[in-house]
Amino acid sequence: MPNLDALQRWMQSVIMNPHGVHTGVESDESRRLIDVGTAEVEDVVTRSQNLSAMERLDIYHRAYFARLVECLRDEFPVTLHALGDEAFEAFALEYLQKYPSRSYTLNLLGAHFPQFLAETRPPDEGDGPNWPDFLIDLATLELLFGEVFDGPGVEGQQLLGVEQLQALDPEQWLASRLVPVPCLRLLTLRFPVNKYYRAVRKGTEPTFPQPAATYLAVTRREYVVRHYAFPRLQHFLLSALVSGQTVGDALEMTADAAGPQLSRLPGLLHKWFRNWTAEGFFLRVEVPA
């Protein structure tokens, strides 16, 4: 008789086998644990009046894949929309084999899904971002939405207001650092998947978008995830501030990166800082003594 540990490892090996319980029972892994074939499996699992041992094991096998694919559908609804049911399910099943859950929480089930899509994408043909890159970007965005939705937030807290910035003298302003809210995430993508996401969620049928460098901020206010697209330069400055640069250093780096937009930059800055504070991107300003 197998001990409890061998029995559990055997059952797990059988029900998690992607090719079904017959292949699972006959697999080398399972037979190393408990050496029974399908003909002798009732030495381990008993039959009922209505079902054989293999049919009963199959209930767990089907449930394992079906329930976790269902969770991935919930976690990546727009990626599912883009791929279609059949293709999404194929990716999801392969993903569950490569990255089976190792956590007590289903919230982490899809944590490696964008990475998996990147690892399994067809070879790049060198003609710029294409369909696989779009899917990877879309899954990246959906994963981030989930993290921001249930991660730490600042609801109920006083956030940085533009008037606090206006109260600083120029020297203090340039030496200061802006502390971002913990739910703020910045990312750069190859496709405007944010627009695609919004269109699908509104129930429309957007076409596959053309590639376009997309600079996003994702945050949460009043427990709802918000996302914003910015021009490259605005995103550049925001990224520098969020990374902990002083305002002075961040502005200098941005000026260096501005190119032909340099002359317009002073006029834009006031609007940018006003918008960022209005959207609650920063918790406070730290001014050196």
Next chain:
Amino acid sequence: MKPSRLGHPNLGLGVGLRTAHFGYLLRNFPAVDWFEVISENFMDSGGRPRHVLEQIAERYPVVMHGVSLSIGSTDPLNFDYLSRLKRLADTVNARWVSDHLCWTGVASLNAHDLLPIPLNEETLAHVVKRIRTVQDYLERPLVLENPSSYVTFADSTMPEWEFLSRMAEEADCGLLLDVNNVYVSSVNHDFDPVEYVKSVPHRRVVQFHLAGHTDCGTHRIDTHDNHVIDPVWELYRLAHQCTGGAATLLEWDARIPEFPVVHAEVLKAKQYMGAALTTPAPKVQLRASDATALPHPLSYVVPEVA
């Protein structure tokens, strides 16, 4: 002698807190006796689920029900998980903490399913030892539920009710008697659900679960997606009579209707308290076979995005 329900109160008729009902609950704060929450949905939450739970816990008694303790697994206990569980229980003043007599994975994997154990002396000793460890860590008695199951093992040497009884006595823990699970397993494993309900240690039953399930013709699956069927209500009547009553909770996890429908379902339990006993018919056809039926609970929380 142990006090009934390990000294816990009979909280009345409660409902499982589900995200589909968050909006309704916060707008109406309906007159519900208590709520049960899936522990894993809230223990790491810094967002809306946790915010809603805190508001619920301010107004209603809350009980925590887990799906990932994996008390029957041969993997080591996860003390990081237990520390989060304990912290949440303290924060929301959980009246008690429950999970399932099952294992959810081994070799560091999690199948996110409530997998059955062989019912024998080796498993009993293993489970009892782990329950004691968990109880010492949580500094409170654990309450364990009988899961629905779909296989039994050749190595089993005792019926599930006997295993539960000995486990509860030896580990000094409570029981969450899921009456629907008793019924589902009784059909799947060809045993008498009445004998089961009559045989568990009634003073240790802290809570009941009720739920709907799916009739697949050759077996039943615990889908939590429908009304409670009459034979399960009759088992509940028996369980209520045997125990003198305990906190009763309705689970509805798929195809979830509006909150008032779910609440009305659990309120039906009042009709089965103390009336004449009827022995349930063991195999009533609920509906046609459903090959897509999935056991629940699942516990993924869908984010809200503007």
